[in-house]
Amino acid sequence: MAIPIAQMARIGSYAIRQNMKGGRYPLVLMLEPLLRCNLACPGCGKIDYPDAILNRRLSYDQCMAAIDECGAPAVSIAGGEPLLHKDMPGIVEGYIARKKFVILCTNALLMKKKIDDYKPSSFFTWSIHLDGDQQMHDHAVDQSGTYDIAIEAIQMAKARGFRTQVNCTVFNNADPVRLAAFMDHMADLDVEVTISPGYAYERAADQEHFLNREKTKTLFRDMFSRGKIGGKKDGKAWKFTNSPLFLDFLAGNRSYECTPWSMPLRTVFGWQKPCYLVGEGYVDTFAELMEGTDWDDYGVGKYEKCANCMVHCGFEGTAAAEGLKRPLEFIKVGLKGVRTDGPMAPDIDLSRQRAASDVHLGHVEREMEKIRIEDPEGYRRATRAA
Numbered sequence: 001m002a003i004p005i006a007q008m009a010r011i012g013s014y015a016i017r018q019n020m021k022g023g024r025y026p027l028v029l030m031l032e033p034l035l036r037c038n039l040a041c042p043g044c045g046k047i048d049y050p051d052a053i054l055n056r057r058l059s060y061d062q063c064m065a066a067i068d069e070c071g072a073p074a075v076s077i078a079g080g081e082p083l084l085h086k087d088m089p090g091i092v093e094g095y096i097a098r099k100k101f102v103i104l105c106t107n108a109l110l111m112k113k114k115i116d117d118y119k120p121s122s123f124f125t126w127s128i129h130l131d132g133d134q135q136m137h138d139h140a141v142d143q144s145g146t147y148d149i150a151i152e153a154i155q156m157a158k159a160r161g162f163r164t165q166v167n168c169t170v171f172n173n174a175d176p177v178r179l180a181a182f183m184d185h186m187a188d189l190d191v192e193v194t195i196s197p198g199y200a201y202e203r204a205a206d207q208e209h210f211l212n213r214e215k216t217k218t219l220f221r222d223m224f225s226r227g228k229i230g231g232k233k234d235g236k237a238w239k240f241t242n243s244p245l246f247l248d249f250l251a252g253n254r255s256y257e258c259t260p261w262s263m264p265l266r267t268v269f270g271w272q273k274p275c276y277l278v279g280e281g282y283v284d285t286f287a288e289l290m291e292g293t294d295w296d297d298y299g300v301g302k303y304e305k306c307a308n309c310m311v312h313c314g315f316e317g318t319a320a321a322e323g324l325k326r327p328l329e330f331i332k333v334g335l336k337g338v339r340t341d342g343p344m345a346p347d348i349d350l351s352r353q354r355a356a357s358d359v360h361l362g363h364v365e366r367e368m369e370k371i372r373i374e375d376p377e378g379y380r381r382a383t384r385a386a
Contacts, residue, residue, distance in 0.1 A: 007101050007122060014073045019324050024261045024290060026072040027317055028103075030276045032267040033058040033091065035080045039107055041141045043171060045201020046080060049364065052371045052382035054080075056268040063091045066266040067100055069286040074101035076127070076263075083110040089117040096123045103127045105167055107146065108153035120161040127194065128154055130166045132174060133182045140171065154189060165192040165241055172211045176222035183227055183238045192239040196312040197250070199277045212308045213300075217252030217344060224251055225340040242312060244333040245319035250310060252344035254322075258299050258309065262317025264289060269367060274298045276313045278305050280359055301348040304356040 011027070018025040036054040037047050047054070058066075067075055075095055082088050083106050095102045104118075105127045118124065131140040134147040157164040166186055170179065186193050197211045197219075211219065224247070227238045240247060249256050260275035270282035271289040278298065283289050300306050323330035372379045 010099070011073045011101065015320060015324060019321070024295075026070045026264050027074065027262045027320060028313075029067055029070050029072040029075040030263050030265040030313060031058075031063060031066060031075055031077045032079050032265065033063055033077065033082065033085050033088070035268060036084055037079060037081045037107075038084065038109055039081070039141050039143060039146070043140065043169070043198050043201070045199075050368060050382065052379050053268070053364065053367055055378060055382055056371070057085055057087075058266070058268060060087050060090055060094060062266075064094050064098075066286070067095060067098060070264060070266075072100075072264075074103065076103040076105060078105040081107055081110070083114045088114075092118060092124060096121055099123065101125075103165075105129065106153075107141065108150040109146065111153040112156065115156065115160065118162070120163070122163070125163040125165055126153075126157045127165050127167045128157075129169075130154075131169050131171075133178055133185070136174065136178065136182070140169070151189075154191060158189075158191070165194060168193050168195045169198045170195065170211065170219065171198050172215055172219075174219060176219055176226065179219075179223045180226035183223070187237050187239065190239075192241045194241045194312065195247075195250075196242075197310050199309055199311045201277070211310075213310060213347060216250060216308075216310050220247070220250040220338075221252065221340045224338045243316060243319040243323060243330070244338070245322055245330055246312060246316050248333050248338050249315060249319060251338045251340060253339050254319075255345040255347060256315050256318040256322075257348070258306070258314035259317030259321065260295065260298060260314055261290060261293075262320070263313040269363065277309065277311060278303075279363065280357070282363070297354070301350055301353055304353050307350055307353060 015027065032046070034054075034057045035046055035049055037044070040047060077088075077091070079085075082104060085091070088104075092102050092104060101123055103125045107129045111126075111128075128150050129141075130147070130150045131137045137147040137150070138144045154164055154166070168182075183193065197216045245254065248254050258275070263276055264286065265272040265276040266286075267282075269279075270284055271286055272279050273281040273283065273289060273293045274295065275298070280298075283292060297303060298306060300309060368379075371382075
């Protein structure tokens with residue numbers, strides 16, 4: 001199910017206008033209206049907070065203000081688990097009323113219960129978390145049965161007329177043969193896949209199964225060699241929401257620097273500096289994020305926490321910018337598929353990157369003090385429960 005032409009035109013025209021103006025601009029607002037989740041995935045770095053913070057929610061008005069501030073044409077709502085937010089149906093409706101393209105990310109555990117709260121729209125997409133086949137996914141989320149629930153949710157959503165896609169995060173224990181078979185199954189279900197290597201969150205429980213850059217490129221080359229992007233092999237057509245140029249980057253054919261401002265994050269802490277993946281500080285407004293972040297301090301080769309990152313939320317913006325500047329290159333890769341042999345592009349030198357700073361505890365302490373002052377009763381309840 002391809003992105004509607006009207007939406008492609010809206011987002012494309014926005015990007016062209018912004019590109020002509022020059023300067024930095026967002027493509028997708030990343031929104032985390034809560035951090036609470038009903039899973040505890042060992043590779044997640046979003047849920048390691050005290051209950052007082054996990055109990056926080058962005059209000060409807062705060063969510064609308066975020067999109068109004070940054071002006072992005074699309075919003076990806078994640079978390080935590082967004083379906084735990086009681087105001088989520090209204091938040092989605094508010095964005096659709098603003099003609100924003102809404103991607104609602106979910107682990108699908110609550111979809112059967114919550115799906116009647118939503119209506120199909122060309123502006124709305126369910127993005128269902130599915131990290132490979134049954135064994136791969138249930139292992140990644142550390143809970144058996146979640147794969148079957150997600151597959152059932154995909155079929156249910158499609159049967160009801162919803163645009164539906166899959167969000168697949170890949171770790172270093174992924175088998176390219178099984179991952180290719182998973183893509184074949186997604187083709188059978190006629191769903192698009194947003195695929196990306198996982199990011200090594202410093203607070204994630206499992207620190208041993210994240211991909212480094214070399215393994216990422218080798219894995220994706222091997223996987224892509226077993227199918228064809230934009231075409232068919234053995235009767236299967238793999239469909240990605242990712243840009244062909246980003247997929248080409250994953251296979252080591254392009255050397256990109258990230259574009260962290262292309263997908264800025266608004267979370268319960270505020271606007272996160274510098275990007276969705278690395279939390280080095282928080283500010284109250286989008287303008288402060290854009291104007292007050294020293295962007296040259298971050299990125300591969302500049303900062304140790306960025307060294308192995310090849311995640312879509314950092315590099316899709318770079319691929320999109322190249323697609324605008326070199327449309328024939330975009331079309332060529334889209335039609336011919338990703339090159340899976342031959343030399344790889346030179347990688348970025350890491351020898352001069354600055355060392356990582358541990359800032360997590362300071363953020364938690366400041367937020368806990370803020371909660372103590374603004375919501376003393378909620379603070380007491382959460383700390384008593386702990």
